[in-house]
Every structure is written in C-alpha cells, then in structure tokens.
Amino acid sequence: MPCPIPFDNSYARLPARFYARQEPEPVSAPSLIKVNDRLAAELGIDPGWLKSSEGIATLAGNQVPDGASPLSAAYAGHQFGGWNPQLGDGRALLLGEVIAANGIRYDIQLKGSGRTPWSRGGDGRAPLGPVLREYLVSEAMAQLGAPTSRSLAAVSSGDQVYRETALPGAVLTRVAQSHIRIGTFQYFSARGDREALELLLQHVLERHYPDSLEADNPALELLRQAINSQARLVARWQLLGFIHGVMNTDNMLLSGETIDYGPCAFMDQFHPDTVFSSIDHAGRYAYRNQPSIAHWNLSCLAQCLLPLLDADEKVALDLAQTAIDAFPDRFLAAYLQGMNAKLGLGEQRDGDRELGQELLSIMARQSMDFTLSFRRLAELASPDTDQAGVAGLITLPDALQPWLETWRVRMAQEQLEPARRQAEMFLANPAFIPRNHLVEEALAKATDLQDLEPFHKLLSVLENPFNYRPELSDFALPPRPEQVVRQTFCGT
Ligand code: AMP
Ligand code: MG
Numbered sequence: 001m002p003c004p005i006p007f008d009n010s011y012a013r014l015p016a017r018f019y020a021r022q023e024p025e026p027v028s029a030p031s032l033i034k035v036n037d038r039l040a041a042e043l044g045i046d047p048g049w050l051k052s053s054e055g056i057a058t059l060a061g062n063q064v065p066d067g068a069s070p071l072s073a074a075y076a077g078h079q080f081g082g083w084n085p086q087l088g089d090g091r092a093l094l095l096g097e098v099i100a101a102n103g104i105r106y107d108i109q110l111k112g113s114g115r116t117p118w119s120r121g122g123d124g125r126a127p128l129g130p131v132l133r134e135y136l137v138s139e140a141m142a143q144l145g146a147p148t149s150r151s152l153a154a155v156s157s158g159d160q161v162y163r164e165t166a167l168p169g170a171v172l173t174r175v176a177q178s179h180i181r182i183g184t185f186q187y188f189s190a191r192g193d194r195e196a197l198e199l200l201l202q203h204v205l206e207r208h209y210p211d212s213l214e215a216d217n218p219a220l221e222l223l224r225q226a227i228n229s230q231a232r233l234v235a236r237w238q239l240l241g242f243i244h245g246v247m248n249t250d251n252m253l254l255s256g257e258t259i260d261y262g263p264c265a266f267m268d269q270f271h272p273d274t275v276f277s278s279i280d281h282a283g284r285y286a287y288r289n290q291p292s293i294a295h296w297n298l299s300c301l302a303q304c305l306l307p308l309l310d311a312d313e314k315v316a317l318d319l320a321q322t323a324i325d326a327f328p329d330r331f332l333a334a335y336l337q338g339m340n341a342k343l344g345l346g347e348q349r350d351g352d353r354e355l356g357q358e359l360l361s362i363m364a365r366q367s368m369d370f371t372l373s374f375r376r377l378a379e380l381a382s383p384d385t386d387q388a389g390v391a392g393l394i395t396l397p398d399a400l401q402p403w404l405e406t407w408r409v410r411m412a413q414e415q416l417e418p419a420r421r422q423a424e425m426f427l428a429n430p431a432f433i434p435r436n437h438l439v440e441e442a443l444a445k446a447t448d449l450q451d452l453e454p455f456h457k458l459l460s461v462l463e464n465p466f467n468y469r470p471e472l473s474d475f476a477l478p479p480r481p482e483q484v485v486r487q488t489f490c491g492t
Contacts, residue, residue, distance in 0.1 A: 004049050005058075007067035007096035010105065010207070011178070014199060019071040024061025024093050025114025025124065027169065029158025032056050033452060034135065034459070036152050039175065043100045043108075043152070050153060059153045059173050061093070061113040068096045072116035076190055077183030077250025078300060080284055085190050087183060087250050088118025091126060094179065105207055107179050108152065112171040125161040129443040130490075131170035132455050134261040136442065138174075140434045140462040141258055146236045147229070148258040149176035168447060176257050178207050182226075182301045183250030189304035197308060204254050219308035222254075223323045227298055228330055229256025234294045235334035238287070239342060240433070241267040241370040245277040245488065247285050247293045249300050263488035266433045268478045270363040270370040276436075276488040291335075295327045341428040342374050343407065344381045344421045346414050355410060358403055366397045369478045371433050375468070378425035380404070381411070382418035388470040390431060393477055431468035431476050432461050436485035438475060 011018065032051060040047040049055045057063040064070055072089035079087075092111045099105050111134075112126025131154050141148040157169035180200070188196040201222055205213050208229075212221035233256050237244065244251075245263035253259050263277035272288035280286075285293060302320040309316040339356040340348060363373055372394040379389040396404075411421070442454040461475045468476065479485070 004046050005065055005067065005096070005108065006044055006098055007065075007069070007108075008099060008105070009067075009069040009096040010203070011073070011094060011097065011107075012069040012071055014203060015196070017074070017193075017196065018200075019073045019094075020088075020117040021070070022072045022093060022116045023064060023070055024110055026062040027060050027157035027159050027171065030056050030060030030062055030171075031156045031158065032059070033132075033154040033156055033170070034456070035059075036139070036150070039150055039152055042102070043098050043106060043175065045098070045152075056155060058095075059110070059155045060157060060171050061110050065095070070095055072118055073179060073184065074118070074187050075181050075183040075250055076187040077181065077248050078186075078297075079248045079250070080280070080282075084250075086118070086187070088187075089116055089179075090119040090122050091116070091124040092174070092179075104177060106175050106177060109174045109176070109179060110171055111174050112157070112169065123161060125157075125159070125169050126172065127161050127163060127167040127447070128156060128170040129167065129447050130262070131172045132443050132446055133439060134172055134174070136439055136455065136459055136462065137261045137264060137434050138258070139459060140465065141240075141242070143463055143465050144240055144430055144433070146240060146242070146258055147233055147256050149174050149253075151175070168450075176253065176259060177255040178204070178253065179259070180204055180207075180254045181250050181259075182252045182254070182297055182304075183248075184254075185301055185304035186249060194307055197304065201305075201308060208255050217309065217319070219305045220319055220323060223298075223302055223305055223309075223320065224326075226254055226256070226301055227323060227327050230294045230298060231327060231330035232256065232334045233258065234291050235331055235338055237290060238335055239338040240430075241270065241287070243267065243274060243276055243285070243287050244290065245275075245280065245285055246490070247290065247297065249297045252294070252297050262490040265436050265485070265488050267370050268435065268484070269367045270360065270373070271367075272360070272364060276485070278487045278489050291328070291331050294331070295324070298327055299324050338428070342425070343377065344411060344416075344425040346416060349410075349413070351410070355403075355406065359407075362397075362400055362403055366399055368397065368400075369394055371430060372476065372478065374429040375426075375431050375476075377407075378422055378429045381425050382422035384418075389468060390473075390476060393473060426468075427466050430465035432465040432472070434458070434462055435475070435477075435479065436488070437479040437483040440485050 035050045037047040070093045074088045093113045095108045115124035135151040152173040159169045160166040161169040209225040215221040251260040265276040275283045275286045306316045309319045445451040445454045
C-alpha cells in the first residue's frame with residue numbers, strides 16, 4: 001500500500017549543513033497508544049492508516065514511508081543563560097512536512113526515535129511518562145487556545161530506556177508549523193555563516209510570515225513578527241497560569257508555538273514566584289519571569305539578524321534595538337486584552353490594569369486556586385444562571401469582597417447583558433486544565449501498572465476545557481495536600 005502521508009519536504013531542500021540525514025532506529029515491539037484522529041484528518045492523513053500495522057511501524061520509526069526525508073536538524077542555544085554552540089535534534093527526527101487542509105505546512109516529527117549525530121551522550125530515546133505528558137499537555141494547550149505543537153500519535157516501543165531506573169520506552173509524533181528555533185539562527189550566526197542565515201530568513205518568512213516577504217527590510221520584518229508572536233504566546237501562558245519551565249533559546253520557535261513540554265506545569269494556587277522544574281534552582285524560568293525571558297531570547301534572535309538588518313553596523317543595531325524595545329508593550333497589550341476578557345470587560349479603560357493586578361495580589365496572598373477563581377468569577381457575572389458550576393469546589397475568601405464590589409461597578413460601566421457576558425467569560429476561563437496531580441497520576445498508572453485508562457480519560461476531559469460538567473468535578477478540583485506536585489522533571 002502506498003504511504004498516504006502527502007509529504008512535501010521543504011527543509012530537506014535546504015543545504016546539507018542545516019541537518020544530518022538520519023533514519024530512525026527501529027524499536028522491538030511497537031504498540032499503539034493513541035492516534036489523534038481529528039488532527040490526522042486536518043493534516044490530510046487517514047487516521048485508519050495510522051492505526052494499521054504499517055502506520056504503527058511508521059509512528060515507531062520501524063519503517064520510513066515513501067516520500068519521507070528523515071533528518072535531524074542542527075541548532076544551538078542558550079540553556080539557562082549558558083551558551084551551547086551545538087545542540088540539534090538529539091532524540092527527534094523530522095520525517096517530513098505536509099500541507100494541511102488549511103493551507104499551512106506542518107512538520108511531522110518523531111520524538112524518541114533513536115540516536116542522531118547530535119545526541120552527544122544521550123540515547124535518543126524517550127520514556128513513556130514524558131511522552132504521555134507531552135501528549136496530554138500539548139493537546140490541552142491547543143484546546144485552551146494557546147499556539148502549540150500538537151501530538152499526532154504515541155506508541156510504546158516495547159524497549160526499556162534507562163534513566164535512574166529502567167522505564168518503558170515510547171515514541172511521540174509531534175506536529176508543528178516548523179521546528180525552527182531562535183537557536184537555529186544562533187547556530188549559523190555563531191559560525192558566521194551569512195548565506196545560511198539568509199536562506200533561513202527566507203525559509204521562515206515563506207512558511208510563517210509570507211506577507212512580509214516583499215517588505216523593504218525582510219530581516220526587520222521577521223524580527224518584528226517574532227516579537228509579536230512571542231508576546232502573544234507568553235501572554236496566553238500567563239493568562240492560563242502555565243509555566244513552561246525551560247525557556248531556553250533552543251526551545252522557542254519562530255512560528256510562535258509552544259514547544260518542548262518537559263518540566264512544564266500549570267499552577268494550582270496562584271503565586272508569581274512559582275517554579276516547578278527540578279533543575280531550575282535559581283527560578284530563572286519562574287512564572288513571573290516568563291515575559292522578560294522571552295524578551296531576552298528575542299534579543300538573541302536580533303543579534304543573529306544584525307548582519308541582515310543593514311550593511312552599516314550602527315544602523316543595524318539601532319533597528320534591532322528599536323524593534324526589541326517594543327516587546328514589553330506588545331506583551332502588555334496582549335496580556336491586558338486577555339485579562340479583560342477573563343474579567344468580562346469589553347473595552348480597555350483606565351484602571352483595568354490595576355484591577356487585574358489587585359485581583360492577582362489577593363489571589364497570591366490568599367493562596368487561591370488560579371483556574372477555579374477565574375471560573376467562579378464567570379459564574380458570578382450572571383448570578384441567576386441555573387447551570388451547575390464550580391461553587392461547590394471553591395470558596396472565594398472574604399478578603400476578595402471589596403475587589404468584587406469594584407469589579408461589579410466596572411462591569412456596570414458597559415452595556416452587556418449578563419448572560420452574554422457570562423458566556424464570553426466561560427470561553428476565557430477554563431474549568432479544566434491538566435492539573436499536575438492528575439497528569440502525574442495518569443503517567444504513574446501507565447508506567448507502573450500498564451494502565452492507560454487514566455491517560456485516555458484525562459485526555460478526553462481536556463478536549464473540552466471550557467465546558468464545565470459537574471460529573472467531572474474530580475478533574476476540576478485542586479489537589480488535596482497530599483496530592484500536591486511540587487517539582488517536575490524533564491524526564492528526557
Ligand atoms: P531539551 O531539554 O528537551 O530541549 O533538550 C536539549 C537538548 O538535549 C536537545 O539537543 C535534545 O535533542 C537533547 N536531548 C535531550 N534528551 C536526549 C536524549 N535522551 N538523547 C539524546 N539527546 C537528547
Ligand atoms: Mg528542546
């Protein structure tokens with residue numbers, strides 16, 4: 001049977017120094033865990049074929065389908081601020097690209113498919129737990145409206161991978177608009193490879209920002225677009241209480257999608273200093289630092305683009321600096337717009353920023369659950385609703401009363417029917433997020449007991465995060481004290 005993945009591989013047409021051609025390493029006993037039917041259909045891939053023995057062999061890396069052009073990409077990056085001139089796909093392989101029904105080109109990538117020339121000391125493999133975590137959280141993020149890489153499939157490998165203990169192995173099939181990172185630009189910039197930078201610029205504009213191809217200064221346009229898309233992305237993270245955990249420059253995509261779900265986590269109780277990652281000792285990637293880290297990462301991109309911005313070094317620097325200086329305002333605009341939506345406010349008015357800040361200060365002082373608090377506000381916005389809500393799951397503290405009064409006065413300044421306002425607030429304030437304790441429990445059951453039921457169940461709940469269903473209240477509840485997850489691990 002011919003492979004029904006309609007590959008068209010533009011990255012493989014770039015010069016050889018952009019990647020290493022690399023076949024996946026076969027695994028012992030591939031077994032399907034999950035295919036994302038809806039995503040497959042959007043990509044023009046028959047989900048039925050993905051579930052066939054040939055499809056599963058492809059998803060496991062045991063067979064390379066016709067039209068694929070597998071490669072591991074070269075990139076560099078700053079990891080926790082420290083420069084690493086050579087990283088690259090050490091456990092991932094780009095099988096190829098497809099053009100989806102929406103006209104957008106997507107990478108189809110295997111993660112955990114074996115060693116590559118960039119693996120350094122690593123085994124190129126992925127344990128089952130981190131594969132399931134990435135599947136759950138990336139798909140939840142997509143439903144929560146955050147730009148993100150997607151998960152097309154997960155298969156178990158039948159092999160063990162050795163970390164601190166022996167763990168079952170798995171392979172994830174990841175989909176993104178591209179896997180080109182700030183670190184990809186850094187790789188060529190560090191080598192003084194101007195030709196490669198120009199080709200990469202052209203490639204990224206064609207794929208992600210085609211309207212900027214005809215701009216007078218395409219490199220400047222790329223920088224501006226990257227700034228805008230990162231500002232929107234990180235604003236979305238903040239508004240969801242999402243902490244990425246490893247915002248290294250090699251983990252920030254030019255497409256503006258979230259990538260690399262390692263030690264990421266959603267906050268339960270709100271506190272801006274929250275850090276989950278076990279390796280982030282200094283709290284570099286704490287919740288409150290995410291916008292400024294994005295800003296720093298973008299300045300690394302700007303530095304790479306300097307030779308393409310202008311022949312005159314001084315002019316180039318000025319252009320880069322001006323562009324970079326726009327980031328805080330771009331972020332703030334996206335953030336405030338999103339916060340107003342969460343608070344049921346249509347237009348931006350003086351005092352709105354302080355209103356949101358004050359709410360977050362109270363939440364932090366009172367250790368309030370971020371997600372349920374906002375959801376409860378949505379319920380309060382139209383008091384006569386007869387829908388069962390989260391009232392039984394959270395009690396708002398008395399200390400919030402004065403704030404609630406101010407908020408009600410502010411709401412009354414806009415003519416909006418309460419039921420309508422509430423419906424809109426429900427769409428800005430999810431009831432269900434991938435709570436860490438539920439994610440951990442699903443991963444532990446799968447890893448320790450070969451029980452995938454909790455994974456499938458949690459995934460199905462997260463397909464509909466804005467629609468509260470009282471029979472699923474266990475999935476909306478914050479952890480009990482003994483369930484609280486304090487640290488997350490990369491699990492690579
Ligand atoms: P990450 O922390 O996932 O962004 O990975 C950082 C770098 O380490 C990338 O170059 C990865 O490809 C590489 N890497 C992570 N885990 C492994 C592994 N198990 N084997 C080989 N390379 C790895
Ligand atoms: Mg990475």
